[in-house]
Amino acid sequence: MNSPWPLGRCFFSAKFPWLNLPPLGAVQRDLPFRGTYLFAFLQERLFPEGCTLCGKILESGAGAFYGLCAPCRKNLESLMPEPDTGRRCSLCGRPLISERETCLSCRNGPSRSFDRALSLFPYAGTYRNLLRAYKFGRRLSLGNFFAKQLLRGYKMLFPATSGQPECWIPVPPRPGKIKKTGWDQIDYLARLLERHGADPPVRRCLKRLSSENQKELNRERRRSNLKGRITVKEGPRFFQANFFKEGPGKAGTAEGSLQGKAYPVPKTALVFDDVYTTGSTLDACAEALKNRGAERVYGLCLFYD
Numbered sequence: 001m002n003s004p005w006p007l008g009r010c011f012f013s014a015k016f017p018w019l020n021l022p023p024l025g026a027v028q029r030d031l032p033f034r035g036t037y038l039f040a041f042l043q044e045r046l047f048p049e050g051c052t053l054c055g056k057i058l059e060s061g062a063g064a065f066y067g068l069c070a071p072c073r074k075n076l077e078s079l080m081p082e083p084d085t086g087r088r089c090s091l092c093g094r095p096l097i098s099e100r101e102t103c104l105s106c107r108n109g110p111s112r113s114f115d116r117a118l119s120l121f122p123y124a125g126t127y128r129n130l131l132r133a134y135k136f137g138r139r140l141s142l143g144n145f146f147a148k149q150l151l152r153g154y155k156m157l158f159p160a161t162s163g164q165p166e167c168w169i170p171v172p173p174r175p176g177k178i179k180k181t182g183w184d185q186i187d188y189l190a191r192l193l194e195r196h197g198a199d200p201p202v203r204r205c206l207k208r209l210s211s212e213n214q215k216e217l218n219r220e221r222r223r224s225n226l227k228g229r230i231t232v233k234e235g236p237r238f239f240q241a242n243f244f245k246e247g248p249g250k251a252g253t254a255e256g257s258l259q260g261k262a263y264p265v266p267k268t269a270l271v272f273d274d275v276y277t278t279g280s281t282l283d284a285c286a287e288a289l290k291n292r293g294a295e296r297v298y299g300l301c302l303f304y305d
Protein backbone atom coordinates (compact mmCIF):
# COMPACT_ATOMS: atom_id res chain seq x y z
CA MET A 1 0.00 0.00 0.00
CA ASN A 2 1.49 3.31 -1.03
CA SER A 3 -0.18 5.65 1.35
CA PRO A 4 0.49 5.69 5.05
CA TRP A 5 -3.00 7.19 5.35
CA PRO A 6 -5.20 4.55 3.69
CA LEU A 7 -8.35 5.93 5.22
CA GLY A 8 -7.40 9.41 4.15
CA ARG A 9 -7.09 8.19 0.58
CA CYS A 10 -10.11 5.90 0.42
CA PHE A 11 -12.76 7.53 2.51
CA PHE A 12 -11.95 11.19 2.92
CA SER A 13 -10.71 11.81 -0.60
CA ALA A 14 -13.90 10.34 -2.00
CA LYS A 15 -16.00 12.50 0.25
CA PHE A 16 -13.86 15.64 -0.04
CA PRO A 17 -12.03 15.49 -3.38
CA TRP A 18 -10.39 18.85 -2.79
CA LEU A 19 -8.30 17.27 -0.02
CA ASN A 20 -6.62 14.96 -2.53
CA LEU A 21 -3.72 14.09 -0.27
CA PRO A 22 -0.70 12.79 -2.17
CA PRO A 23 0.80 9.46 -1.03
CA LEU A 24 3.72 10.30 1.19
CA GLY A 25 6.20 7.82 -0.26
CA ALA A 26 5.95 9.30 -3.73
CA VAL A 27 6.73 12.85 -2.70
CA GLN A 28 9.75 12.53 -0.47
CA ARG A 29 11.61 14.94 -2.68
CA ASP A 30 8.72 16.60 -4.39
CA LEU A 31 6.02 19.15 -3.70
CA PRO A 32 3.60 19.30 -2.02
CA PHE A 33 3.63 17.65 1.36
CA ARG A 34 0.63 16.57 3.40
CA GLY A 35 -1.48 19.37 4.80
CA THR A 36 -0.25 22.07 2.45
CA TYR A 37 -3.16 21.53 0.03
CA LEU A 38 -5.63 21.91 2.86
CA PHE A 39 -4.03 25.09 4.13
CA ALA A 40 -3.95 26.57 0.61
CA PHE A 41 -7.57 25.55 0.09
CA LEU A 42 -8.72 27.31 3.26
CA GLN A 43 -6.67 30.37 2.38
CA GLU A 44 -8.23 30.50 -1.09
CA ARG A 45 -11.69 30.19 0.45
CA LEU A 46 -11.02 33.13 2.79
CA PHE A 47 -9.11 35.31 0.30
CA PRO A 48 -10.07 34.07 -3.17
CA GLU A 49 -7.64 34.96 -5.93
CA GLY A 50 -8.65 32.54 -8.67
CA CYS A 51 -6.44 30.94 -11.32
CA THR A 52 -3.58 33.25 -12.29
CA LEU A 53 -4.06 32.61 -16.00
CA CYS A 54 -7.79 32.10 -16.64
CA GLY A 55 -9.26 33.61 -13.46
CA LYS A 56 -11.42 30.56 -12.77
CA ILE A 57 -12.37 29.92 -9.13
CA LEU A 58 -9.96 27.44 -7.59
CA GLU A 59 -11.99 24.69 -6.04
CA SER A 60 -9.34 22.06 -5.41
CA GLY A 61 -6.58 22.09 -2.82
CA ALA A 62 -3.97 21.54 -5.53
CA GLY A 63 -5.29 24.46 -7.59
CA ALA A 64 -5.13 26.78 -4.58
CA PHE A 65 -1.66 25.51 -3.69
CA TYR A 66 -0.23 26.26 -7.14
CA GLY A 67 -2.38 29.32 -7.89
CA LEU A 68 -3.42 27.63 -11.16
CA CYS A 69 -6.39 25.49 -12.16
CA ALA A 70 -5.78 21.91 -13.36
CA PRO A 71 -6.28 22.60 -17.13
CA CYS A 72 -3.91 25.59 -16.99
CA ARG A 73 -1.29 23.54 -15.14
CA LYS A 74 -1.59 20.72 -17.63
CA ASN A 75 -1.25 23.17 -20.48
CA LEU A 76 1.87 24.75 -19.00
CA GLU A 77 3.52 21.46 -18.20
CA SER A 78 2.89 20.08 -21.69
CA LEU A 79 5.78 22.20 -22.96
CA MET A 80 8.09 20.99 -20.23
CA PRO A 81 11.03 19.08 -21.73
CA GLU A 82 11.02 15.40 -20.97
CA PRO A 83 14.33 13.68 -20.31
CA ASP A 84 14.27 11.60 -23.48
CA THR A 85 12.31 13.77 -25.86
CA GLY A 86 13.15 17.04 -27.49
CA ARG A 87 16.72 17.88 -28.33
CA ARG A 88 18.46 20.41 -26.15
CA CYS A 89 21.79 22.24 -26.30
CA SER A 90 24.30 20.15 -24.34
CA LEU A 91 25.66 23.29 -22.66
CA CYS A 92 22.85 25.77 -22.00
CA GLY A 93 19.91 23.36 -22.23
CA ARG A 94 17.77 25.42 -24.61
CA PRO A 95 15.87 23.63 -27.38
CA LEU A 96 17.90 23.03 -30.54
CA ILE A 97 16.79 23.82 -34.05
CA SER A 98 19.87 22.55 -35.86
CA GLU A 99 21.37 19.08 -35.85
CA ARG A 100 24.40 20.18 -33.89
CA GLU A 101 25.12 19.36 -30.24
CA THR A 102 25.18 22.97 -29.07
CA CYS A 103 23.10 26.03 -29.97
CA LEU A 104 24.35 28.95 -32.05
CA SER A 105 24.95 31.29 -29.12
CA CYS A 106 26.97 28.64 -27.25
CA ARG A 107 29.02 27.88 -30.39
CA ASN A 108 29.75 31.50 -31.21
CA GLY A 109 29.84 32.95 -27.71
CA PRO A 110 32.68 32.98 -25.19
CA SER A 111 33.52 29.81 -23.30
CA ARG A 112 31.40 29.03 -20.26
CA SER A 113 32.45 28.37 -16.68
CA PHE A 114 29.46 26.19 -15.89
CA ASP A 115 29.45 22.57 -17.00
CA ARG A 116 25.87 22.19 -18.11
CA ALA A 117 22.58 23.99 -17.73
CA LEU A 118 18.91 23.34 -18.31
CA SER A 119 16.18 25.91 -18.87
CA LEU A 120 12.62 24.71 -18.79
CA PHE A 121 10.07 27.04 -20.36
CA PRO A 122 10.23 29.67 -23.10
CA TYR A 123 10.09 33.18 -21.68
CA ALA A 124 7.21 34.25 -23.87
CA GLY A 125 3.42 34.48 -23.95
CA THR A 126 1.69 32.73 -21.08
CA TYR A 127 4.95 31.83 -19.38
CA ARG A 128 6.04 35.42 -19.38
CA ASN A 129 2.73 36.45 -17.79
CA LEU A 130 3.19 33.75 -15.21
CA LEU A 131 6.60 35.00 -14.13
CA ARG A 132 5.38 38.59 -14.11
CA ALA A 133 2.42 37.66 -11.89
CA TYR A 134 4.84 35.97 -9.49
CA LYS A 135 7.59 38.54 -9.58
CA PHE A 136 5.73 41.81 -9.79
CA GLY A 137 2.22 40.80 -8.71
CA ARG A 138 3.61 38.73 -5.82
CA ARG A 139 1.34 35.79 -6.46
CA LEU A 140 3.25 33.65 -3.98
CA SER A 141 1.36 30.43 -4.68
CA LEU A 142 3.03 30.42 -8.11
CA GLY A 143 6.27 29.94 -6.18
CA ASN A 144 4.99 26.43 -5.37
CA PHE A 145 4.47 25.75 -9.07
CA PHE A 146 7.96 27.03 -9.90
CA ALA A 147 9.57 25.11 -7.04
CA LYS A 148 7.88 21.96 -8.32
CA GLN A 149 9.24 22.60 -11.81
CA LEU A 150 12.72 23.14 -10.39
CA LEU A 151 12.50 19.74 -8.71
CA ARG A 152 11.39 18.19 -12.00
CA GLY A 153 14.27 19.95 -13.76
CA TYR A 154 16.64 18.57 -11.14
CA LYS A 155 15.56 15.03 -11.93
CA MET A 156 16.14 15.66 -15.62
CA LEU A 157 19.63 17.06 -15.05
CA PHE A 158 20.58 14.31 -12.64
CA PRO A 159 18.67 11.15 -13.53
CA ALA A 160 21.32 8.91 -11.93
CA THR A 161 22.17 8.85 -8.26
CA SER A 162 25.84 9.42 -8.98
CA GLY A 163 27.18 12.83 -9.89
CA GLN A 164 24.49 14.70 -8.00
CA PRO A 165 25.36 18.15 -6.65
CA GLU A 166 26.05 18.76 -2.98
CA CYS A 167 23.72 21.71 -2.78
CA TRP A 168 21.32 24.08 -4.49
CA ILE A 169 22.66 27.63 -4.68
CA PRO A 170 20.27 30.51 -5.47
CA VAL A 171 21.62 33.26 -7.70
CA PRO A 172 22.25 36.13 -5.27
CA PRO A 173 20.20 39.34 -5.62
CA ARG A 174 21.72 42.72 -6.40
CA PRO A 175 22.63 44.64 -3.23
CA GLY A 176 19.72 46.84 -2.18
CA LYS A 177 17.19 44.85 -4.23
CA ILE A 178 15.34 43.48 -1.21
CA LYS A 179 15.24 46.94 0.35
CA LYS A 180 13.81 48.37 -2.86
CA THR A 181 11.32 45.68 -3.85
CA GLY A 182 10.72 44.06 -0.46
CA TRP A 183 11.68 40.56 -1.54
CA ASP A 184 13.83 38.41 -3.75
CA GLN A 185 11.86 35.99 -5.89
CA ILE A 186 14.77 33.55 -6.20
CA ASP A 187 15.37 33.42 -2.48
CA TYR A 188 11.67 32.80 -1.96
CA LEU A 189 11.98 29.70 -4.18
CA ALA A 190 15.02 28.66 -2.13
CA ARG A 191 12.92 28.98 1.02
CA LEU A 192 10.17 26.86 -0.50
CA LEU A 193 12.70 24.18 -1.41
CA GLU A 194 14.00 24.27 2.15
CA ARG A 195 10.52 24.20 3.63
CA HIS A 196 9.78 21.04 1.70
CA GLY A 197 13.00 19.37 2.76
CA ALA A 198 15.10 19.82 -0.37
CA ASP A 199 17.75 17.18 -0.75
CA PRO A 200 20.52 18.23 -1.43
CA PRO A 201 20.17 21.26 0.88
CA VAL A 202 20.14 24.92 -0.15
CA ARG A 203 23.25 26.96 0.55
CA ARG A 204 23.34 30.71 0.13
CA CYS A 205 27.08 30.97 -0.29
CA LEU A 206 27.22 33.55 -3.07
CA LYS A 207 26.85 37.30 -2.90
CA ARG A 208 26.62 39.92 -5.59
CA LEU A 209 28.59 43.14 -5.43
CA SER A 210 27.01 46.28 -6.80
CA SER A 211 26.61 46.26 -10.56
CA GLU A 212 24.15 47.63 -13.08
CA ASN A 213 20.80 45.93 -13.54
CA GLN A 214 21.35 43.15 -16.10
CA LYS A 215 17.94 43.72 -17.68
CA GLU A 216 18.88 47.21 -18.80
CA LEU A 217 21.99 46.09 -20.66
CA ASN A 218 22.58 44.61 -24.07
CA ARG A 219 24.00 41.11 -24.50
CA GLU A 220 27.65 42.19 -24.74
CA ARG A 221 27.52 44.42 -21.70
CA ARG A 222 25.76 41.85 -19.54
CA ARG A 223 28.87 39.73 -19.49
CA SER A 224 31.32 42.52 -18.64
CA ASN A 225 28.90 43.97 -16.08
CA LEU A 226 29.02 40.87 -13.89
CA LYS A 227 32.70 40.05 -14.40
CA GLY A 228 34.03 39.40 -10.89
CA ARG A 229 30.92 40.94 -9.31
CA ILE A 230 29.67 37.66 -7.86
CA THR A 231 31.80 36.23 -5.08
CA VAL A 232 31.73 33.49 -2.50
CA LYS A 233 30.65 34.78 0.91
CA GLU A 234 33.17 34.95 3.70
CA GLY A 235 32.48 32.86 6.78
CA PRO A 236 30.79 34.30 9.86
CA ARG A 237 32.89 36.60 12.08
CA PHE A 238 33.03 33.93 14.75
CA PHE A 239 35.12 31.72 12.52
CA GLN A 240 37.22 34.55 11.23
CA ALA A 241 39.16 35.00 14.47
CA ASN A 242 41.44 32.23 13.38
CA PHE A 243 44.63 32.95 15.30
CA PHE A 244 45.75 29.42 16.06
CA LYS A 245 44.98 27.55 12.90
CA GLU A 246 46.35 27.74 9.45
CA GLY A 247 44.17 30.14 7.51
CA PRO A 248 44.33 31.88 4.16
CA GLY A 249 46.52 34.57 5.80
CA LYS A 250 49.41 33.95 8.15
CA ALA A 251 48.18 32.41 11.38
CA GLY A 252 48.40 34.69 14.37
CA THR A 253 48.77 37.86 12.34
CA ALA A 254 46.29 40.66 11.83
CA GLU A 255 46.03 39.61 8.20
CA GLY A 256 45.12 36.07 9.17
CA SER A 257 42.48 37.12 11.65
CA LEU A 258 40.85 39.65 9.36
CA GLN A 259 40.91 37.69 6.18
CA GLY A 260 39.48 34.68 7.95
CA LYS A 261 38.06 31.54 6.46
CA ALA A 262 35.52 31.44 3.70
CA TYR A 263 32.52 29.14 3.78
CA PRO A 264 33.47 25.69 2.55
CA VAL A 265 32.77 25.62 -1.18
CA PRO A 266 30.96 22.53 -2.48
CA LYS A 267 32.78 20.38 -5.01
CA THR A 268 29.63 20.07 -7.13
CA ALA A 269 26.84 22.63 -7.04
CA LEU A 270 23.62 23.48 -8.81
CA VAL A 271 22.96 27.19 -9.26
CA PHE A 272 19.39 28.18 -10.03
CA ASP A 273 17.80 31.32 -11.45
CA ASP A 274 14.54 32.43 -13.04
CA VAL A 275 15.49 33.46 -16.59
CA TYR A 276 18.41 32.33 -18.76
CA THR A 277 19.17 35.12 -21.21
CA THR A 278 22.86 35.17 -22.13
CA GLY A 279 24.00 32.82 -19.41
CA SER A 280 26.33 35.47 -17.99
CA THR A 281 24.78 35.39 -14.49
CA LEU A 282 25.17 31.62 -14.25
CA ASP A 283 28.63 31.96 -15.70
CA ALA A 284 29.69 34.54 -13.10
CA CYS A 285 28.35 32.29 -10.32
CA ALA A 286 30.17 29.26 -11.70
CA GLU A 287 33.39 31.22 -12.10
CA ALA A 288 33.25 32.45 -8.49
CA LEU A 289 32.65 28.93 -7.20
CA LYS A 290 35.34 27.37 -9.37
CA ASN A 291 37.86 30.02 -8.32
CA ARG A 292 37.30 28.83 -4.77
CA GLY A 293 37.70 25.15 -5.51
CA ALA A 294 34.38 23.89 -6.92
CA GLU A 295 34.91 21.24 -9.58
CA ARG A 296 31.57 21.08 -11.33
CA VAL A 297 28.84 23.72 -11.44
CA TYR A 298 25.47 23.13 -13.08
CA GLY A 299 22.71 25.60 -13.82
CA LEU A 300 18.94 25.29 -13.73
CA CYS A 301 16.65 28.09 -14.91
CA LEU A 302 12.89 28.22 -15.15
CA PHE A 303 12.81 30.14 -18.43
CA TYR A 304 15.00 30.75 -21.46
CA ASP A 305 14.83 34.01 -23.35
Ligand SMILES: [Zn+2]
Pocket (backbone or CB within 6 Å): 051, 052, 053, 054, 055, 056, 068, 069, 070, 071, 072, 073
Ligand atom coordinates in the same frame (compact mmCIF):
# COMPACT_ATOMS: atom_id res chain seq x y z
ZN1 LIG B 1 -6.78 28.41 -15.20
Ligand SMILES: [Zn+2]
Pocket (backbone or CB within 6 Å): 089, 090, 091, 092, 093, 094, 102, 103, 104, 105, 106, 107
Ligand atom coordinates in the same frame (compact mmCIF):
# COMPACT_ATOMS: atom_id res chain seq x y z
ZN1 LIG C 1 23.40 26.55 -25.89
